[in-house]
Amino acid sequence: MFLLSNVLATFSVGRVVASGHPNFKSGDLVWGMSGCEEYTLITDPESLFKINHPELPLSYYTGVLGMPGLTAYAGFFDVSKPKKGDYVFVSSASGAVGQLVGQLAKITDCYVVGSAGSDEKVNLLKTKFGFDDAFNYKKEEDLNAALKRCFPRGIDIYFENVGGAMLAAVLPNMRMNGRIAVCGMISQYNLEQPNGAPNLFCLVAKRIRMEGFMVLDYFGTYNKFEEEIAGYLKEGKITVVEDVAEGIENVSAALIGLFSGRNIGKQLVTIARE
Amino acid sequence: MFLLSNVLATFSVGRVVASGHPNFKSGDLVWGMSGCEEYTLITDPESLFKINHPELPLSYYTGVLGMPGLTAYAGFFDVSKPKKGDYVFVSSASGAVGQLVGQLAKITDCYVVGSAGSDEKVNLLKTKFGFDDAFNYKKEEDLNAALKRCFPRGIDIYFENVGGAMLAAVLPNMRMNGRIAVCGMISQYNLEQPNGAPNLFCLVAKRIRMEGFMVLDYFGTYNKFEEEIAGYLKEGKITVVEDVAEGIENVSAALIGLFSGRNIGKQLVTIARE
Missing domain, CATH: 3.40.50.720 (NAD(P)-binding Rossmann-like Domain)
Structure with a gap:
């Protein structure tokens, strides 16, 4: 189980554990809105996006390849x-x-x-x-x-x-x-x-x-965007800096840090690694 | 000689008295920027427009058919x-x-x-x-x-x-x-x-x-605009209300009235009628 949670908007990356929806099956890597928690029940999978470039760091899907x-x-x-x-x-x-x-x-x-x-x-x-x-x-x-x-x-x-x-x-x-x-x-x-x-x-x-x-108005263009940016990342034309806090117990501190500008780059919290 | 002057921007309608420019000849009806005066020397005729619908009230060319x-x-x-x-x-x-x-x-x-x-x-x-x-x-x-x-x-x-x-x-x-x-x-x-x-x-x-x-950015589209609006005016689809002061001696009073909202509709001053 892999899950990274973006603190402020609670956007995260995760793996589908079980699914009753025809577009998603157990094991799929996805990103989208979730609770800031270890497991999330998604009742509206329209807001989930499949991850098409798992060869890149999955955390990118909360940042440069995400919202x-x-x-x-x-x-x-x-x-x-x-x-x-x-x-x-x-x-x-x-x-x-x-x-x-x-x-x-x-x-x-x-x-x-x-x-x-x-x-x-x-x-x-x-x-x-x-x-x-x-x-x-x-x-x-x-x-x-x-x-x-x-x-x-x-x-x-x-x-x-x-x-x-x-x-x-x-x-x-x-x-x-x-x-x-x-x-x-x-x-x-x-x-x-x-x-x-x-x-x-x-x-x-x-x-x-x-x-x-x-x-939100651009969700329909996500795939085109993902392909273009994934290409730039692989060519080294785009650099990413993330600020990763470890563990769900550090969510609050990471969130509060945002308002004083303590973070450098995208603030992430690692909930679990694969 | 016919000249109406729009007070605030000193846009006016007039007849060419003499011209050394190939696009304008004596007798042409024109509108454009001028001094607030009876006769104006125009050194930059790029800012003058010919009047193509003299059958409409010429004063319209300081308002609805002008700037x-x-x-x-x-x-x-x-x-x-x-x-x-x-x-x-x-x-x-x-x-x-x-x-x-x-x-x-x-x-x-x-x-x-x-x-x-x-x-x-x-x-x-x-x-x-x-x-x-x-x-x-x-x-x-x-x-x-x-x-x-x-x-x-x-x-x-x-x-x-x-x-x-x-x-x-x-x-x-x-x-x-x-x-x-x-x-x-x-x-x-x-x-x-x-x-x-x-x-x-x-x-x-x-x-x-x-x-x-x-x-200014739309001066190049003037002819299309003039034709369309002249059509609406002739069909009675557009109504014009003007507030006309008489005589160059009333320019100042008309100008000052604009700032207290005294005028009703486009403020004009008639300098001379044909």
Whole structure:
């Protein structure tokens, strides 16, 4: 029995122990939503995906080949419509989604800069994930100045994970016909008074498109995505960094660590190995 | 000599008195940007358009057949991509752009509601322009409640002219895959501290696309637009309301009136009649 559980969304990888559904049989490797537990009863197998590349680390199916990976792929390619040479900015760039967006941007021959919340993460972006540049937003006195330094010619694509002050700094730095793919706005979720971007009128003069998306809408494209990313992984074009905690008793600590940004890369918890 | 001048943008209609440019000859009727004056020297005739339907009131070429008309047409059809049955909300709806957006929405078999700043304008929207409903935003204590009343099933398309509190009220009332065409944010332009929409994260869960645009990008499509709108005008499918001040000495008063919302419909100043 093999089961890895993604703490926050309780996405996991596992092996089917018994099945009454014609599409799944005992022994199949699958990934999808589950309880954060050793065995899960799945009553809605529509939300389970078969694992077609078990030769890759199975943990990848909670990250680069799972929900965060599909999120990055859909948001970057379908929503932000990149072109070779585009200037791309990714916030929360060392997270499971951001690290893949940056690498997809490099595969597309874009120039990509990421922001993250520690020097260790910034270093990872530059040395492991191939970002052209990166900065620690907690150490920048003026986010607008940081963006101007990294993007003297402006930003074509902003992959938005945080909202708030970062969005407000990005808007005046966008280029004509820029695109903002809104994946999340994590800085806003726990605020009693979300602060929004006061300079939204930048959208008009720069003809900016800002568009929200959810990965659920892209489940139908999963197989195409899986094949493409599995190919990049085998060719060494995509690097993965995971932060693995051991044992179900460490789920809470791993979860709490996410909110203070303690994790480096995708946070996983190993429940059991094969 | 005939010249009508659109006060705010100094767009006007006139007759060519003399021309050294091969595309224009003395006597041609044209519209485009000009000084707010009786005679204008045009050094860049790329920004002039020939008038192909002089059988219609020439003043229409400062409004419904001019820049505001093309703005409404481009923003509604190209940016907000309407479908039959869509729920459409237009702010600043009695203005030159808004009144045409509403009528184009009705021609497209949408349900359309407008907001304006006086009961007289609201009445005009419902009785002259065929809006399904309208409200006076200055009289509503709670914009969110007003929108819920007008759109119990939510909004598919918001044609954004004002920004600020109206945008903040619209966002949670948008439907899945909604579109916000950002034409302007007039409530924000004269604020020292623009206030932005604090609930932008609505873009994610509802997969909303918010897109700024400028009419300049659509100048190449002018002839197609002119033919289509001239046809609607001749069939009586589009109604025009203009607010005409007489004489160049009244330009300042007409201009100042715009900022207090005194005008009803497109504000024009007649400089000279033929």
